[in-house]
Amino acid sequence: MKVLEMKNIKKSFADNSVLKDISLCVEKGEVVSIIGSSGSGKSTLLRCATFLEEIDSGSISYMGEYAVNSDGGKPVYSKNLKKFKNEFGLVFQNFNLFAHYSVMKNIIDAPLCVQKREKKEVIAQAKELLKKMGLEDKENSYPCQLSGGQQQRVSIVRALAMNPEILFFDEPTSALDPELTGEVLKVIKQLAEEKMTMVIVTHEMEFARQVSDRVIFMDEGIIAEEGTPREVFDNPKSARIKQFLSNYKNDSM
Amino acid sequence: MTIQVMLTELSKSFLVTLEIFFLTILGSMPLGLAVYFFKTSKFKPLKWITDVYISVMRGTPLILQLMVVYYGPNLIFGITPPSNWRFGAVIVAFIINYAAYFAEIYRGGIESIPTGQYEAAYVLGYTKVQTFFKIILPQMVKRVLPAVTNEIITLVKDTSLACIIGTVEMFTKAKQIAVAPHSPGMLTFVAAAVFYYVFNYLVAFIMKRTEKALNYYK
Numbered sequence: 168m169k170v171l172e173m174k175n176i177k178k179s180f181a182d183n184s185v186l187k188d189i190s191l192c193v194e195k196g197e198v199v200s201i202i203g204s205s206g207s208g209k210s211t212l213l214r215c216a217t218f219l220e221e222i223d224s225g226s227i228s229y230m231g232e233y234a235v236n237s238d239g240g241k242p243v244y245s246k247n248l249k250k251f252k253n254e255f256g257l258v259f260q261n262f263n264l265f266a267h268y269s270v271m272k273n274i275i276d277a278p279l280c281v282q283k284r285e286k287k288e289v290i291a292q293a294k295e296l297l298k299k300m301g302l303e304d305k306e307n308s309y310p311c312q313l314s315g316g317q318q319q320r321v322s323i324v325r326a327l328a329m330n331p332e333i334l335f336f337d338e339p340t341s342a343l344d345p346e347l348t349g350e351v352l353k354v355i356k357q358l359a360e361e362k363m364t365m366v367i368v369t370h371e372m373e374f375a376r377q378v379s380d381r382v383i384f385m386d387e388g389i390i391a392e393e394g395t396p397r398e399v400f401d402n403p404k405s406a407r408i409k410q411f412l413s414n415y416k417n418d419s420m
Numbered sequence: 421m422t423i424q425v426m427l428t429e430l431s432k433s434f435l436v437t438l439e440i441f442f443l444t445i446l447g448s449m450p451l452g453l454a455v456y457f458f459k460t461s462k463f464k465p466l467k468w469i470t471d472v473y474i475s476v477m478r479g480t481p482l483i484l485q486l487m488v489v490y491y492g493p494n495l496i497f498g499i500t501p502p503s504n505w506r507f508g509a510v511i512v513a514f515i516i517n518y519a520a521y522f523a524e525i526y527r528g529g530i531e532s533i534p535t536g537q538y539e540a541a542y543v544l545g546y547t548k549v550q551t552f553f554k555i556i557l558p559q560m561v562k563r564v565l566p567a568v569t570n571e572i573i574t575l576v577k578d579t580s581l582a583c584i585i586g587t588v589e590m591f592t593k594a595k596q597i598a599v600a601p602h603s604p605g606m607l608t609f610v611a612a613a614v615f616y617y618v619f620n621y622l623v624a625f626i627m628k629r630t631e632k633a634l635n636y637y638k
Contacts, residue, residue, distance in 0.1 A: 217543050252545040263536035267558050267637050277544035280554070311638035329544065 168195040169231060170254075170333045170364045171216065175240075176225035178208075178215055185211045186222075187388040193333060196362040200375035200396075203385035204411060209368040212385070213335050216366075217257045218248055229254040230332060253282065256326030260338040262318040264310040270297070270321050271306040274328045282329065289328065296324040300354055316347030320354055334358070336367040352378075372415045376400050384408045421603045427611060433593035434615055440510055440579045440589060445572065447515035452522025456530070459523060470523075477520035482513070483581045489513040490585040510582045514575075521571055529564035530556060562634045569627040576620050590615060 171193040178186040185208045193199055201209045214220040216227060218234075221244070226237040234251040236243045245251065264273050274293040278284045297303050300320040310318050319339055326334055336355065340348040352374050358365065359378045369375055375382055375396065382399040384392040392399055392408045403409050458470040477485070490509035493499040502508075533556055541551040580591035588596075594612035597603050604611075 219539055219542065249545050252543060255543075257543045259536060259540065261534075261536055263534075263540035265537065265540070265555055267562070276554070277546065280550060281545040309637045325544075 169193070170195050170197075170229065171366070172226075172228045172231075173212075173216060174226045174237070176212070176215055176227070177223045178211055178220060179223060185388050186215065189225075189385075189388070189390060191383070191390070193364060193366060195332075195364055197380050198359045198363075198365045198367070198378055199381045199383060200379040201366065201368045201383045201385060202370070202372065202375055202411075203391075207385040208388045209385050210337055213257070213337050213366065213368055217255060217335060218244075218252070219257075249281075253329065254332045256329055256331040256334045258319070258322055258326055258334065258336045258339050260341050262310070262315070262322045262342075264318055264322055264325070266310055268309075269306070270302070270308050270310070270313070273310070273321060274325045277325070278328050293324065293328055296327055297321075299357075300324055314347060315343045316350045319343065319347075319351045323351075323354060323358075333364040333366065336365065336369070338368050338370065340369070340371060372400070372412070384411070386411075421597065421600065423604050423607065426597055426604050426608055429593060429597060430590055430608070430611055430615060433588055433590045436587070436589040437576075437579045437591075437615075438619075440514060440582060440587075441576060443511050444514040444518055444575060444579075447511070448518035448522055451515060451519035452526055455519050455523035456526045459527065473516075474520045474523060477517050478524075482517050482578060483584050485517055486510065486513045486581060486585055489516075506585060506587055509585060510587050514578070514582075518571065518575060522568070525564050525567045525571065526560060528567070529560040532563055533559055562631075562637075565627065565631050565634070569624065572623055572627070573620050576623060577616060 169192055171191070173189065173191045176186050176189045176191075177184070189208070189212060191199075191212070201212065203209050211220060215222050222235065222242050224237065224240045224242055225235070226233060226242065227235040229251050232251075234245050234248065236245075265276075268276060271290070271293060274296070275286075275289045278289045278292075279286060294303070294306070297306055300323065302317060302320055302324070305313065305317065305321070310321070313321065319342075323334075323339075339355065340351050343351060348371070352371060355365070355367065356374075356378050367375070367378070377396075379396050382394065382396050383390055384399060384403075386407050392403060392405055399408070400412065403412060455470060455474070458466050459474065461467050461470075486509065489512050490506065493501050493505075537555055537559070538551060541555045546554065579589055582589050583592040583595070586592070590612055594608050598605055598608040
């Protein structure tokens with residue numbers, strides 16, 4: 168089952184063509200990592216998938232249904248995007264927790280006010296997820312009282328509480344120091360083991376190698392290389408990716 | 421006139437000052453939010469009109485605006501306003517003047533909220549109205565409190581401008597008493613100053629408490 172299918176996505180900002188005809192398909196239970204240097208279009212791709220940016224041409228479908236249909240290349244957005252927003256969750260680089268809400272309220276507010284679910288059930292689910300993330304004692308804290316790693320784990324819980332089919336991560340550890348990075352990556356790894364469908368934009372190469380079923384290397388708005396972690400990391404074909412990966416060699420790899 | 425009589429008279433007229441103050445707050449703070457919406461409207465003519473309105477309100481003296489609102493209906497349209505129009509004109513002039521300032525204060529507060537808050541709300545499926553009232557507005561209130569306190573304190577003192585069209589609030593009364601024969605004279609102004617000062621002290625105190633109450637998050 169294809170959870171997400173993006174076809175022939177093009178996106179420019181003014182004269183700057185950021186995505187040049189990108190197609191991406193994610194199967195249920197699959198973990199896809201997207202790597203590449205800054206400005207290669209990784210984040211823009213996620214922002215297009217989550218409707219934060221409007222695409223210039225192409226189509227996007229979730230669970231086999233068009234959210235954005237292509238009318239001769241011209242994108243036609245569904246009138247009911249809200250329905251499709253239920254299919255995915257997005258974890259931001261800067262967490263973006265609601266500063267004036269407690270941890271619990273951050274998690275349960277959208278399921279209650281957007282999805283109109285039963286309060287008792289949502290709270291029970293939130294408590295369970297918090298426990299799983301080792302945050303059971305933080306439900307009454309406010310984001311400003313938490314470390315970056317804790318905030319990011321709360322934002323993962325907030326996304327999971329919507330029961331999405333697929334979870335997007337936009338550089339989830341780029342705002343964290345190495346110690347806090349570890350605790351967030353551990354949580355994502357755990358989700359991968361539970362067969363959560365995920366697309367992860369990341370600069371953590373070792374993590375991408377361990378967690379992914381498929382790795383995508385983006386360069387200047389195109390998918391320059393794609394394959395299993397073994398293929399991409401151990402046998403990269405193009406000179407460009409070899410050069411990119413060599414920057415990480417001294418580090419974690 | 422004894423000091424006691426003077427104080428009693430001042431107290432009575434202070435009620436008029438309070439009335440102007442509270443009615444202005446009640447009217448201008450919500451109106452300011454509406455003005456902010458007009459100013460950020462996608463319907464350009466509405467935005468232009470609002471820009472001109474804010475510019476005029478901030479660019480001309482309140483005392484002159486009071487005159488225009490009070491005498492305008494008669495001088496411009498030849499309408500004879502109702503007998504209680506004097507007080508009505510004061511309230512209208514104060515509300516439309518202060519709403520312009522509040523709108524700009526709100527705008528500053530709203531624009532200072534990180535885009536990430538909007539994006540998180542959007543992805544979670546909140547509607548635009550939900551996003552504004554649940555996520556943005558509460559955080560804006562906290563951010564604008566210090567500026568709003570300034571504005572409210574200025575308003576307390578500005579109520580004295582109503583004297584220009586003959587409204588008998590405390591300042592007008594103090595002036596009348598001070599120049600009357602056998603009055604406590606200068607002491608009347610001192611007493612009026614104390615009234616204003618104590619009331620503003622109270623306003624500042626309450627606002628500070630409110631700021632503290634909102635300090636549970638950053």
